[in-house]
Amino acid sequence: MDPYGGFEPQVGEIRALRTFRIGPDGLLYPLFSADPWHEGANTARCLRTDRPPHPSPAPDCTCGFYAFGGERWLGDQPRSRHVLAVVACWGHVIAGTRGLRAEHCRVEALWLSAAVPDDLVDRVLRNHPSVAVHRDRARMLAEHPPTELDCYEPSGRGTGRATGRLWWSAAIAAAVVGSLPADWLGGARSAALLTIALAAAFAVAALPLAPRGPDAGRPGRRLLCLATSVWLLAGFLGPVGLVFVRLPLLQAVSIAGLQHLCLLLEGRRIPAHIP
Template sequence: MTTDASETEVVGVGDARMVRTFRVGADGRLFPVNTATAWTTGWNNATCGRGRSHTPPDPDCRCGFYVYADPAYALAQAPARHVMAVVAVHGAMEAGTRGARVNEAKVEAVWLGPRISDDLAAAVQAQYPAVLVYRDRAAMFADLPLTRLPGFKSPRLGEAARRSLRVYLLVFLAVTAVVGALPMHTTTAAPARVALWVAVLAGSAALTLGGVIIRSSMVTFVGITAVAWMVTAESLNNVGAAVYRCLVLLVAAWVGLMWWRAATPGRVIRDARMDSAVRRWRAHLLGPR
């Protein structure tokens, strides 16, 4: 969830009910998307991941638990297609248009999709005996409706639209891969091919802009990757062009692998070495606040 100063406000609330997603570890524990610190049963208190001494959610930092007002917002994260949780939040929060950052939260119920095996679902229930475990997502939201706070906005893209968007992205990437791989002298040999090349490049740029507008990092990345694939400079020699394309493919494959790993339930979850190093570096450089 991203917010800006014009649409956030630190407010005090009693209790609210919101939604978020988790990764499910091999032992059934629930992990946030970007950290290897599992939530516990009962209330959880956020700490600053940059090692600062303030209490989340601090207005000058991005720390705190991120929770959403609508399931469609959570679907921007890979695990949400298989795991969604209704969480209770308490105390101060920084509220935005799509959800909030909070300090205190606990899992009340969790929906586990078809990719979660019965054995893994049983492990989740054993780790969180007070949490309601659902296999029917609609039933979970019917039993535990989400809180609507002032300032929350309905998502620009609903869940059905997001599913259609994923299909469109796959088709668009396939077309881009073929058109962008053609040598430029072959492409410019016929007006129809030129028009197709320009259309694909314009579509890539529009996709990048659209991703920024709907605040989807994945859509933005797909658009940027498509643009990079299409605009290989003709001034490069054959070796240079091959290296360039290999770099684009390598970055795209790495991001795709990270997305796939985040969406795969039942893995042993550890802190990424680079993430740990970055957090230590930030804490050393910035110091306590």
């Protein structure tokens, strides 16, 4: 068994999910590359020039074809709301808790939402005649289900957009409570105790307590909890905490929100602009 594989050896191809940009020519482009995938097998190669040539993917490098292990992790990719592919992976494969990196991939099936015009769909079909193109996402996933590897996070508690929204709501509510005047919270002592309790709770939630399972692979949620805890404790520093802690946190959140909005808008651009 490959010590870096992360899963028990598999016979045959591994199915996984990924999204693409569709160019005006009907070709499928990776999100961060201007080199389109072609019909049939595609082979990954490392483009880094600061290290010797090596097979892709490598354990100590970030190269390889990336794909998600299941639909529950696609929330990180806004383009998957309109373009979603089932890819068959083989060769050298390195798997993690949410997906994998593979040496060889081919597009097996492709779902295109109603936002993709019919003429563009026809161009995709001409470029990829062996790909099963679907307009029904659920049907595609039923006919081409992703492979469940034992190293993937189990589905259930701690996954999904609803849970993410719940964490964000709790963090915003705690931040608002921590910013209220002490008199509104029953006096300085009560306000301090409540703030410390909330900060401690979010600090504990930020700890990577589980090496596997629903808590593993949640750096975004842990970072949110850590930022909320720091925000709450900054209130005890007075003006210093406001200037050097809370204002930078607000700036970071604003930038992250703007970047996410830009990704959402870019994900709705069909066909994509390929430089």
